[in-house]
Amino acid sequence: MKEKVWVVDNEILKDISFYNGFTIVEQNSLEKIFNNAYFIDRDIAEIDESKKQIIPYVIIKNEKNQILVVQRTKKQTEKRLHNLYSVGIGGHINPIDKNNIPEITFYNGLNRELNEELYINNLKSLEYVGLILDDTTEVSRVHLGILFIAYVTSADIKEKENFNELWLNDSEFENFNGNFEGWSKIALRALEVI
Template structure:
């Protein structure tokens, strides 16, 4: 059976002025996105540029003000991202997340993705940051990131075989020479970390 993912039609985003791949939108725009989302087969969504797959993308910060950075190993299925570094934890919204209230569907998916990827000691708060829209690559053109920061006591990666993890503070980012994936670059610039 083919995976189904939550998408919106690009026309829903008309009128939003994205700046350098990132923008902050008001709650009513988020509601419009959620209320117009629907599920389709992922294999269709991956190639249909008239739609965007909605992806919660969560930066995790600990009590030392460090950001969790993960490196995707070659054992991970998405070959296009092997060896790249990421500050975002997230993934697709699936029918298992569905609720009669579309906003809850989104947060169910966000919560499920965080818990699939991480052991979290204590989630203290979750803060909305903005939207990531990057039309520079074939892959990014069919995805819409909704960026959050999760403030935690501590967290640890579950899939050690698929990811290497490190915690970095602002000065670590300044001297870091690894290659970040596209959305991570946008997210870090939005947070003025790099």
Template structure:
């Protein structure tokens, strides 16, 4: 059986983002409404290249002691288009096993993705926007729901998938050329909104 992933119509994402790109500070209630009303589960193979849908991805930025978790994807990581890229976010696809109700599946799936990738105690989790990026074939079929989490980090749960480090905001600038698209976009938002 093919993996079924949570998707929403691209046209509905365009409505709430007003067609803007970057981290769009959409009200959380609109995101919840989008997923609750229009979220559905479709075979991942069918939507990987279908730009009429956006696969919903929670994207959680982890922060500890004023530094941000930086993940470098290894060649063993599943998404070939992102190998060796740097990611600032933890998260992934939401699938039908996360729950029948799209919104509960999103919340459960976000928790599952965090637990799959890292062992960390989340002290605080705040939503900050929708990542809307139309610049690449990967990003045009995904939409990010961005959060920042203050954490007590213990370890990576998938050390074969990622290498990690912790960086202060100013040190992230040195990594811009290696960042995946969403991380670059999130970095721009962090630089604008984070006090140094």
């Protein structure tokens, strides 16, 4: 069976004033996105630039004020992102996440993705930050990131074969020479880390 993913038509996004990169939008704009989202086959969504796949993108921050950084290994499925570093945990919303209330569909997907990828010790809070829209690459043109920060006591990656992990504080990002994927660069600039 083909994977289905949650998408929104670009037409819906035209009423939201945001630009290429990071934008803070109000909760009612998120509701409009969620209320107009629907599921289609992922293989169609990956090439249809009239739609955006809705992706929860969560930065994990521990009690030492460090951010989790993961590097995608060559064993990870998305070949276009191999060896790049990321500060975001997240992924597609699938029909398994569906609820009659669209906002709950989104949060079900966010929680499922976090639980699939991380062992989390004490999720203290989850803070909405804004939207990531990046039209500069083939991958990012068909995705819309909804950026959050999760404050945790600690966390650990589950898929050690697919990701290498490290924790960096703000000053360590200044000297870090790894190549971050596009959304991570946007997110770190939004948080004024880089």
